[in-house]
Amino acid sequence: MAFERFRVWAAQAFLGKQFPLFPQTGETLLQGFFPSTGVVRRGRIELLNAYRALPWLRASTNKIGEEIASTNWKLFVRTVNGRPVRDRALQRMDYDKAFKSIHEGLQDGTLREIEGPHPFLELLDRGSDRLDGWASDHATQVHLDTIGESFWWLQRNNAGLPGGYIVLASHWVKELPKENFPFYEISFGAIHELIPAEDIIWWKHADPANPYGRGTGVGESLGDELDLDESAVKFLKAFFKNDATPPLLIGLKGASETEMNRAMKKWEQRHKGIMKKFRAHFFRGELDVKTLAPVIKDMMMTELRTAARDTTHQVYGIPPEILGIIANSNRATITAAESIFARHVILPRLEFRRRGYQRNLVPLWDDRLIVWYDSPIPDDLEKMLAAAKAMPSALEYNEWRQMQGLDAKPELEGLHPVPGKLTPQVIINEEEEEEEEPEEEEP
Template identity: 25%
Template structure:
């Protein structure tokens, strides 16, 4: 067993209670089922087809926004990270393929969760034939699981995700496709063995040669050798000429019984594939054409692939997802090919009724957009709504997750209570007076200062490393700095720092909206993440480019003045020391304020409570005139303030203004 699996088992063991165990019969059955996969050709083909297709279908994560079932796709989340790297030994595709294989063959899947406190770091797949369910003394409660592989390991119920294809005779375990098809599979295995023996070991000769008199062993061997030399391989069309001793040559045909036995293989293939719900046309080419193949592929997806993936996803949503986040669920799009004729008809109707534009219709068929084709031909389109199927799915999960239902209800109650205070206004400040606003602004700026100081320390460390690398060269004006390498190093260093600040800032902004009710989750999708990464790329490139030009100028001036390498090097040290005192602090303050201010703005956009935002200055003589014009202005969440900025520091250096929420 790999060392990783051993360590997981050891850290997850539980004290042995007084229990009774599920019967070992299921384990023996699972062993047979798993081994049959390697013995039966058609079982291997069928299961591989399903498992590989299941593992290739992308999984999506959606956040439930309200009790109506409105959802938003999430592109960054601990669950997505877990699915993207389930453990150190398997890729996501290998993990899902093995899970699907276990589910089909044994009828059940066991995932072991590796935890670090409340978070789940990894998932490992356990062989179902090594697992036993541990019951309480009265056999009414599952109190754990045992994994036996030379050594017995015990796990708590919450550390095992057990997904099964229900077995009516034993609700604790699952039943796979192999068990009901056992007789067919065994027959196929035995038939294959018989055929191999029959044809390879020559159960009877293909030809009989009759002679007028006895032929010696030497003569027979010589005859076989000459026959093989003349008629072997691809020379079967040559004319056979025999000596006077040969009386006749007779081919020994297969008997009808033998031919029936061989034909049985076809029926065995049909039975095994039927058990897997795979149309025979997906495996055998005889009698199939394009139309039947297309329909067979559709049936294969709908009857064989989708049910397996549905079982795995349903198990995740029921047993894994709630342990990480109650407000999300996993979903996948139906992989069944779309009927293009039907799609064309629907697209035409949508365009005709003004629901989509011509360019939107063209994009559905991967055609390039046309100029002037972005207007609606009839009534204006309504705002995008949640897909009804996703909405129903979200409502179903709300019903199954009482904690989530209470949270969503609490948020709606808060919104209703806040709106009831001043029903004529839609955007009201949550602060009762200017004093409260000023106190909040001071707290925000104090937090920015603390975080900016850490960013400055990191920037100083980076500059110290840069100086060391430069001084290690001969200070040649053309090669004293590898600009691209420095840019990549800066980007690699600061991107995770600023992304972390962004995530923390967004969540803090949401947390500040609530007192008794739980806060929303701040979700960072790929669009938001790309914006932060782009900002980091911009400011790190600016730092390197500016630094390069200044240092280049100092080296050139030093050479012109005839200064020594040591003196030029000292001038570079002085520049970096001065930059640490002045420029580095401004950069750190500006970038930290930008990231946290943008995080607050994006968090308000996601919030189900916030309806708008208010700009607040610190009120001193350092405030920019254009920001004084913004002071106290309230706009909708997606709008810009009077000076054109959507949030403080969006386009300002060293800005100290603060964004406030309105409801």
């Protein structure tokens, strides 16, 4: 206690700033520089609620969440002389290098996939009793893409290992762990608990302004665009529902109430109805007309909503074709959109998850395991076809059938198409030929 007070006093004297005496609150000196680490920001609940109300925010985050939740996860292990070892380099490699290393390891037999069910994979598939693995994964990704953080409350079995997990929304977590208080304080509904820090996985996109505090998401940067789109929709809804604002205010100078009513009835008789549209009206005397209701066309509502929509999916990096916006698209852009979406939107998020699993979950069972997933990047069929056309005979008949989406035929196994101008040659192994030569008989 005395040493901690001395550290605070020394920091105050050196920096010329005042900090609270942290031992009373359980905080560390570092957390004193960022006093808002446990405070939930305003607007986060509203942003999560916007997922239900704003169509383009939901379309973008839902599409990403569906792709992430549908990913097939795998486990591998490196072997040396048949014995499992820990390959730290492969566990930390970026996607491209890891993809190549795993492919080479499977080819030369130094890497093998864990066959059969594994508790880690079952955990991802199970989720919780009320929200299965797919739905939990989807909710986690929506949290990350809107407010930048999500929490997993690990449910441990009798062996002390995770058997499931509960997804916690950010605003349910009221306090984060401190040096002398290693607990998360959560509160939602009738539940109010202190959860040990080792039972919580905190998924977070760090805020550059406060990297040790709460996370920040892409959705927070779209506040004005989302408000603009929502306001435009509400205005149009009020316009069609009649908000008690007449389009015109007409005044007859010096007219009595009776004359006003007579003029109004006469006006409606001459102009009300579809067959009386565009009729001219002649009047005598001074007339004053004020326009009250705005003209929707002049307000450019369509352009405003289109701009807000485009900004939303562009900030998430989603090609418009993925969301069904194909007004300015063609076959080439539609095909390329899938690769762009997978490479630049889904892949970085899967890498974020992989590193989190590798660091926080897998070591609970075996730190030698390597987490991997099926690549979301589709095959470049045009590139494959162009390469195959350069030398068609390099591929087997069944490989050609596979590229066409057809099943392989056993009778074509190992056979290659041979161009008409070429003659098939039998490759003879010289060593085998020498062994098969009969010995000459002695005279």
